[in-house]
Amino acid sequence: MSSITWYTYKPIDTILVRGAEDDSFSNTAIFPPPAQTIAGAVRTAFLREHEINISEYLNQNAEKEIYNTIGKPGNQSPFSTVGPLFEKDGSVFVPVPSSWFYEKRETEDSDKDTFAIDAKTIIRARKIPKIDLENKRIYSSKPIRVWPEKLENSIEPLSGFFINVNDLNLIKTKENITFYKSGFFYYKEERVGVALYDNRSTREGKLYGFSHFRLNNQVRLLFGLTQDNILSDKGYLKIGAEQRFGLYELFNNEQLNKKYEEKNGVSYLALSYIPCSQENQQKVLAFDRIAYFGGWDMAKGFHKPMQAYYPPGSVFAEYIENTIAIQEEKNA
Numbered sequence: 001m002s003s004i005t006w007y008t009y010k011p012i013d014t015i016l017v018r019g020a021e022d023d024s025f026s027n028t029a030i031f032p033p034p035a036q037t038i039a040g041a042v043r044t045a046f047l048r049e050h051e052i053n054i055s056e057y058l059n060q061n062a063e064k065e066i067y068n069t070i071g072k073p074g075n076q077s078p079f080s081t082v083g084p085l086f087e088k089d090g091s092v093f094v095p096v097p098s099s100w101f102y103e104k105r106e107t108e109d110s111d112k113d114t115f116a117i118d119a120k121t122i123i124r125a126r127k128i129p130k131i132d133l134e135n136k137r138i139y140s141s142k143p144i145r146v147w148p149e150k151l152e153n154s155i156e157p158l159s160g161f162f163i164n165v166n167d168l169n170l171i172k173t174k175e176n177i178t179f180y181k182s183g184f185f186y187y188k189e190e191r192v193g194v195a196l197y198d199n200r201s202t203r204e205g206k207l208y209g210f211s212h213f214r215l216n217n218q219v220r221l222l223f224g225l226t227q228d229n230i231l232s233d234k235g236y237l238k239i240g241a242e243q244r245f246g247l248y249e250l251f252n253n254e255q256l257n258k259k260y261e262e263k264n265g266v267s268y269l270a271l272s273y274i275p276c277s278q279e280n281q282q283k284v285l286a287f288d289r290i291a292y293f294g295g296w297d298m299a300k301g302f303h304k305p306m307q308a309y310y311p312p313g314s315v316f317a318e319y320i321e322n323t324i325a326i327q328e329e330k331n332a
Contacts, residue, residue: 003257004224007231008087009038011246014189014212015239030293031186031213033239034309035081035272035322038223041237043070043077045248046230069229082224082260082322083271086162086185089218092256093162093180095313097269097326099125099286100158113184116176123155125286159288159313165259168269169327186215222251224260265325268316273309280310280320287314 015031030037046069047057056062058073071077086093101123162180188211195206215221225231233250267285274280276290287310316323 004082004226004260005228005230006222006224006251006253006256007248008220008222008251009084009237009239009246009248010220011215011239011244013244014214015244015246030291031188031211032084032086032221032272032312034293035083035223038084038237038239039077039079039081041239042081042225042230045235045237046070049232049235069227079225079227079230080321081272082226084221084223085165085271087220087222087251088185092165092222092253093185094165094168094269094271094324096158096161096163096179097124097168097267097286097315098157098159098288098313099267099315101125101155102158104154104156113181114178116178118175119177122158122177157288165256165324168259168324184216185219186213188213260324262325262327263319265319265327267326268319268323269326270310270312270314270316270323272312272322274314274316274320274322276308276310280316283316283318283320284310285315285317287311 015033044054046052047054047066050066052062052066057066060067060072068078070079102117103121103123158179160182162182162185163177167177191210191212192207193210195203197203231248235248236245237248238245270287273291289311291309291311292306293309315326319325
């Protein structure tokens, strides 16, 4: 596979990415934004940077090369979007695999945005050999994972936290691995708005709640494109609702490319939302709560149908798009 072209993205203000609900009182918001949301913003930026009228593009009156590069309206783009991840001071952070757990001590400080765990104490869910299940007359269509024995404290999942990509592959000789909570990267701002009619007049008695997300200082989103002729080295993107924009910039990281191109891992970590297709269902090993959202169809000017997705941090037995190899002991 060819190298990924990576870009950082720093919003000027906040980011709001929401589902297809209409003026309902709901705080359902998605952050980091899904890969397909970024892909839509990238396609729009391509049209703007090449001075192509969006109406002309939507009516398929643009030059053929435009559609070869970013795809036709309503269709999947010919390039793939990887991530987004988090980047701070040159370091890259990925979701922790959903198959990782740890033994929580009561003395741990739960208020801090970071905490360290000895790599040797991280618990990874393991598969039970099929022959063991058959001997006990237990049958399952999916692999079964069990808790390890002789644990004294409560078992807590590490799913939902983040980790430096260089710490993703567990090394027994490493003393501590630092885990990061979402507060290390961003915080949420609750907002309440007044619903409007199509003519922008106020709908009496109609309020709705939603959440904006603001990145902390020095933190940027990081995403990759599988084509290098889409974006300039620098520019701006509009990601999410309310036409908020931010600055993108080329991010050179050969080490990250090398990790992403590795395809012989023991398992594979989802870097973004992965569609819950029948094919992916046969490959998934561990995942947190499934997410549902639609997105915006620029061709139709309306929301896309709701779709189920495995969240970032899900673990798969085989490589699929938008995953990265996990190199850990096969007997774990």
